[in-house]
Amino acid sequence: MSEGRMWEFYEEMNEIVYVADTDSHELVYMNRRAREVFGVGSVEELQGRKCHELLYGSLAPCALCSNRRLRPGFFLEEARHNPTLNRRFALKQTVLEEEGRRLRFELAVDLGAGEQSDRDYEANAVMVNEGLRVSMSAYAPEESIAILLEYLGQALKSERIYIFEETDDETLNNTYEWCANDVAPQRESLQNVPLEVVEPWYRCFRKGENVIIKDLESLREEEPVMYGYLKPQNIRSVVVSPLTSEGKIIGFYGVDNPPERFLGNITALFQILGHFMVSLLHRRNHVKKLEALCFQDQLTGIGNRHAMNEYISSLQPERSVGILFCDVMGLKKANDTMGHREGDKLLIRASECLKSQFGDHALFRVGGDEFLALCAGIGEKELGERIEALKAAMGRENANMAIGCVWRPDSRADIDRLITEADDLMYEDKRAWYGRS
Secondary structure, three states, X not given: OOXXXXXXXXXXXXXXXXXXXOOOOEEEEEOHHHXXXXXXXXXXXXXXXXXXXXXXXXXXXXXXXXXXXXXXXXXXXXXXXXXXXXXXXXXXXXXXXXXXXXXXXXXXXXXXXXXXXXXXXXXXXHHHHHHHHHHOOOOOHHHHHHHHHHHHHHHOOOOEEEEEEEOOOOEEEEEEEEEEOOOOXXXXXXXXXXXXXXXXXXXXXXXXXXXXXXXXXXXXXXXXXXXXXXXXXXXXXXXXXXXXXXXXXXXXXXXXXXXXXXXXXXXXXXXXHHHHHHHHHHHHHHHHHHHHHHHEOOOOOOEOHHHHHXXXXXXXXXXOEEEEEEEEXXXXXXXXXXXXXXXXXXXXXXXXXXXXXXXXXXXXXXXXOEEEEEEEOXXXXXXXXXXXXXXXXXXXXXXXXXXXXXXXXXXXXXHHHHHHHHHHHHHHHHHHHHHHO
């Protein structure tokens, strides 16, 4: 049956119906009602258009996308607010399998504007409650932050919303951002921003105040440095609020170019949500520390066996791979004659040698005195040159290692078998080393 015939049943329904490919997010079908609501003239006009762009005005797939939770034969039901239409819908969603494709089918019943009207959206309680609700639907703090920013950006009808965090070297990094459709992301270009650029904002933050700039041009003469940072981002107006932890400013978050009627309301909203935002950042840091304990060798700072297994599972079979298996020579003697502190220092020196030559690849401590480097995409000649440089570094640092090396033009072979092969070659080098000593 053709796709056109397949969807005929839904064409004249009064409810909104749409179908999208779950992999590409491209729209396959919208019924008449959906096309009217979203301003689409015909089904043919949907070709190449993404569901998140047309339905939610978002460049990226929705943070709340339920595709992963959908199963054939079962309907997922939920109520959700659509900030593009400023209306709330009861949604029925499932996934269909058709000619090798997985198609998301969604039927939306309009529940009306109700408490989601423009007027009520200026009430902080509604936005706070809804923002907390949608963000807490995610398990991971990183995802919760992304969902909250997306919700706020859409609800405030702004162009961009973001978080800046302070670093140890007195700069600021743009760590998170959400951008409206057709708004260019700025995050990559806003790293290591000197704190003095936003010092005028920090003066307000220290007094417990937010910053509202209704017209950026007012800064051209008064704050030329800040103006120079903000103007290239196409900012016309901005509201920023501090993020504080235990009385210390750790960064700020802000919104660019919201409608003028929201400007005054945003400051109170941000003060309330700022505490929740900080708690999410703390939770994220805690999760990262736990992940470091699970996947990082605490002495050397490189990956452990758990990290190695995770990395191996992500290797792309078509890419070349170089495997380096290393054994630190003289560790037992150092431990026995000078103590374990000196043995630890030897292990650290050896790992630093590896980092100096292979730090852009995956490094792991896989045993008490054994290290492994997995080098995806490296050429055979480059691998040999780096090994020679590693040997020179080992000589300078008095951290000798026996080395076994294997290279393959692709990663289709059993990686565990290649590691064993490199391990065998390392033992040959080890025997030769002891023979020379």
